[in-house]
Amino acid sequence: MVKLIRFFAPRGLRVERAQGQYVWDADGRRYLDFHTGNGACFLGHLNPYVVRRLREQLEKVMVLPPLYDSGILDEAMDALGRILPHQLGNVFFQNSGSEAVELALKLARKRTRRVKLVAFTGSFHGRTFGALSVTFNKTYREGYDPFPFEVEFLPFNEVDQIEKIGEDVAAVILEPVQGEGGLTVARPEFLREVERRCRDVGAFLVVDEVQSGFGRTGSVWAHSESGVRADMLVAGKSIGGGFPVSFVAVTDEVASRVEDGEHGSTHGGNPLALAALTGGVEALRGDNVPERAGYAGSLLADGLKEVASQNPKVVRGVKGKGLMLGLDLRFSPSQVIKELQSRGLLTLKAGTTVLRLLPPYVVTEEDIGLSVQLIDSVLRSYRDDLSRR
Numbered sequence: 528m529v530k531l532i533r534f535f536a537p538r539g540l541r542v543e544r545a546q547g548q549y550v551w552d553a554d555g556r557r558y559l560d561f562h563t564g565n566g567a568c569f570l571g572h573l574n575p576y577v578v579r580r581l582r583e584q585l586e587k588v589m590v591l592p593p594l595y596d597s598g599i600l601d602e603a604m605d606a607l608g609r610i611l612p613h614q615l616g617n618v619f620f621q622n623s624g625s626e627a628v629e630l631a632l633k634l635a636r637k638r639t640r641r642v643k644l645v646a647f648t649g650s651f652h653g654r655t656f657g658a659l660s661v662t663f664n665k666t667y668r669e670g671y672d673p674f675p676f677e678v679e680f681l682p683f684n685e686v687d688q689i690e691k692i693g694e695d696v697a698a699v700i701l702e703p704v705q706g707e708g709g710l711t712v713a714r715p716e717f718l719r720e721v722e723r724r725c726r727d728v729g730a731f732l733v734v735d736e737v738q739s740g741f742g743r744t745g746s747v748w749a750h751s752e753s754g755v756r757a758d759m760l761v762a763g764k765s766i767g768g769g770f771p772v773s774f775v776a777v778t779d780e781v782a783s784r785v786e787d788g789e790h791g792s793t794h795g796g797n798p799l800a801l802a803a804l805t806g807g808v809e810a811l812r813g814d815n816v817p818e819r820a821g822y823a824g825s826l827l828a829d830g831l832k833e834v835a836s837q838n839p840k841v842v843r844g845v846k847g848k849g850l851m852l853g854l855d856l857r858f859s860p861s862q863v864i865k866e867l868q869s870r871g872l873l874t875l876k877a878g879t880t881v882l883r884l885l886p887p888y889v890v891t892e893e894d895i896g897l898s899v900q901l902i903d904s905v906l907r908s909y910r911d912d913l914s915r916r
Contacts, residue, residue, distance in 0.1 A: 546572050561884045577769075577803050607804075610811065686717050689724045710878075710883060734761070758777065814888075830898075842906065860883075
């Protein structure tokens with residue numbers, strides 16, 4: 528019998544079906560899904576815009592590289608033109624966030640002829656070699672030296688450290704809201720100073736919005752709220768409703784120097800992926816996703832702040848933005864995650880102490896109220912145990 532290699536312990540839950548913000552187990556029990564496939568299903572399970580596009584494309588062609596023109600390629604490009612920052616009018620499709628990061632780093636290195644990168648403490652950009660080079664967590668990096676890049680990790684959100692970015696740096700990569708690193712939100716002045724320094728030293732600014740992008744924080748792209756102009760934007764996860772698709776969007780300056788054979792991807796720009804992306808953009812625009820995420824996020828944040836105020840012995844505070852939120856606990860959230868699952872709420876971890884919540888935009892006020900109630904109930908038991916000691 529073939530055995531599945533698991534790099535993380537299984538959750539002990541057999542999911543049989545999913546719809547919107549819910550999944551059901553083999554016994555028919557419903558769970559509120561605030562895990563959403565590590566945030567990939569932000570548009571909700573089986574989003575109707577995405578499903579419709581996928582079904583239509585399955586009747587036409589499902590394997591075709593973008594070497595060939597097609598109707599779905601035209602539609603996907605038109606859709607992206609409606610949501611991308613205006614200076615990023617060139618895209619290359621990939622399958623995952625890590626792959627897209629790899630391409631961005633390759634483009635920066637070849638164009639600058641520099642091998643040094645700057646990333647930040649708490650960063651997470653993926654687990655392939657190039658992406659892992661700029662991922663801060665030592666647990667993920669251990670045993671894989673040497674990496675293909677020389678990387679300096681500067682303190683996240685510390686403006687006075689930005690001058691350390693030198694003229695030997697090919698690119699600076701950052702997340703506007705750190706995901707895996709603990710849901711720390713980048714301050715606008717920090718983002719603007721990073722951009723300024725990149726311009727001064729001739730380094731490319733790569734913004735990783737694989738998790739924060741596509742409406743999750745209340746804006747289509749989280750970094751745009753600060754007025755920052757990226758040289759490259761990396762996106763994935765939500766953009767295809769959870770279907771494997773990602774892209775790198777770049778400026779004309781970067782795109783003008785692309786050479787034949789410089790990069791490639793067998794499934795990058797697959798017709799089904801393009802269909803899912805097109806449906807994703809239709810959902811984003813047609814269903815007012817950023818606005819709905821911003822509203823739902825404010826409700827959830829208010830609820831979590833109340834939980835934090837009632838449980839100061841176990842909660843440090845609330846982190847994140849929009850529907851990318853978490854509670855910073857005074858201990859590992861691993862057991863809390865298990866207990867919440869047993870009560871019907873699926874969550875995940877960020878950093879070492881943050882209980883991370885990544886609901887889809889279709890989450891209702893009732894769902895939010897239930898989630899807050901369940902989290903409060905579990906954390907109260909920890910608070911009571913501490914009081915008895």
